[in-house]
Amino acid sequence: MLNRPRPAPGADPDAALLAAYAAGDGQAAAALAARLLPRGLRLAARLLGDPAEAEDVAQEAMLRLWRAAPGWRPDGGARVGTWLHRVVVNLSTDRLRRRGRTRPLEAAPDPIDPRPSAEAGLIAQDRAAALHAALGRLPERQRIAVVLRHLEALSNPEIAEILETGVEAVESLLARARRTLAADPALRHDIDPDEEG
Amino acid sequence: MIPEDDDLRRAEGTLPADLAAALAAARQEAPPAVPAALLARVLADAAAAQPRPGPEPAPASAAAPRGGFAPGALRAAIGRIARPLAGLGGISTAALAAGLWVGIAQPGAAPDLFALIGLGLEPELALLPDHGGMADFLDPEAGG
Numbered sequence: 001m002l003n004r005p006r007p008a009p010g011a012d013p014d015a016a017l018l019a020a021y022a023a024g025d026g027q028a029a030a031a032l033a034a035r036l037l038p039r040g041l042r043l044a045a046r047l048l049g050d051p052a053e054a055e056d057v058a059q060e061a062m063l064r065l066w067r068a069a070p071g072w073r074p075d076g077g078a079r080v081g082t083w084l085h086r087v088v089v090n091l092s093t094d095r096l097r098r099r100g101r102t103r104p105l106e107a108a109p110d111p112i113d114p115r116p117s118a119e120a121g122l123i124a125q126d127r128a129a130a131l132h133a134a135l136g137r138l139p140e141r142q143r144i145a146v147v148l149r150h151l152e153a154l155s156n157p158e159i160a161e162i163l164e165t166g167v168e169a170v171e172s173l174l175a176r177a178r179r180t181l182a183a184d185p186a187l188r189h190d191i192d193p194d195e196e197g
Numbered sequence: 198m199i200p201e202d203d204d205l206r207r208a209e210g211t212l213p214a215d216l217a218a219a220l221a222a223a224r225q226e227a228p229p230a231v232p233a234a235l236l237a238r239v240l241a242d243a244a245a246a247q248p249r250p251g252p253e254p255a256p257a258s259a260a261a262p263r264g265g266f267a268p269g270a271l272r273a274a275i276g277r278i279a280r281p282l283a284g285l286g287g288i289s290t291a292a293l294a295a296g297l298w299v300g301i302a303q304p305g306a307a308p309d310l311f312a313l314i315g316l317g318l319e320p321e322l323a324l325l326p327d328h329g330g331m332a333d334f335l336d337p338e339a340g341g
Contacts, residue, residue, distance in 0.1 A: 020244070026244075029240055029243035029244070029247065032243075032249060039228055041229060041231060041235070043257065055235050059235060059239055063239075063242045066246035069246075070248050085229065093312075127218065128223060130219065143223065149205070152224075153222050178211075181212070182213050
C-alpha cells in the first residue's frame, strides 16, 4: 500500500483516493467503493425502480470510474461523486429508453386511495409508495431533478452539471415538478376527497 | 443522515405537508446495504482495470542495441541530416514550376540561349541594331 497524501481542506477526498488508485494503491478501490457505491446504487434504484437493474448500473458506473482514473484531473472538472451521479443518471436513462417506457416506476404500487388513511395519517411505507408512484408520473427530466434535489439533496449547480444544463433550467424543472406533485391527489391528504369529486 | 440546506427547507415549506413529509422521509432513508456479490464484482473490476506501475523507462542510449541501428535511432539520424535541407524545398519547387512553364508555353520573344552563348546558329533576333544603325541612332545628322 502506498502512502496517500492527506487531501487539502476543501479538496475532493474522492479525487485523492482515485489518484491513489491510479497510482497502484490496492486499498484505494475498496475505500472509494465504500464511499460511492451505496449512493450510486440508491440513485439507480430510485430512477429505475428495479434492484437488479440498479446493481448493474452501479457496477457499470464504477467500472467507468476505474477506467477514468488514470486521466482524472483533480484540479478541473467535476467532483468524483458528482461525476459518478451523472454516469448513473445517464446509464439509467439509457436503460429506461431502451425499455421503451418513459416512467421508471411502473413496478411501484398504484397511487393509494387517501380515504382509508386520511384520519390516522399515512404510515411511512404508504407515503413512500405514493411518492414513488407520483414521481413515476413526472416527465423524465423533472423526475431526475426531483430525485437529485429532494431525495439525494444535491445542490442546484450540481444537478445542472449532472443534467448538463444551466442552473435556471434546473430551477424551472423543479418548479414544474413541485407544482405537479403538489397537485397529485395521492400526495394531498389534506384535501377532503368528497370536496375534490 | 443527509444534511439539508436552507434552500431545500424553504422550497419544501411551500409544499403540501404530506408531500414535504414524504420527501423528507425518503431523503433520510439510509442507503441500501450493498450486496456482497455486487461489491465483489466492483472490486474485481477495479483490480482488473487498475493501471500497473511499469518498469522505469530506460534511457534512449540503452534502448538501442549495441553495434547496430535501432529504427528510432535511424529515423532520428535521417531527421538530423535532412532538417537543414528542408528550406531548399521551396526553391526547388519554384524552379521546377518555372521550367515547366517555359517548356510548355515558351514566350515567342524568348531568345535562343544556346545561340547567344555561341554554341549554335546565329541568333535570329537582333537584340541590338547593327553598327551603322547604331551610329545613326547616336548621331542622326552624320547619317543624313
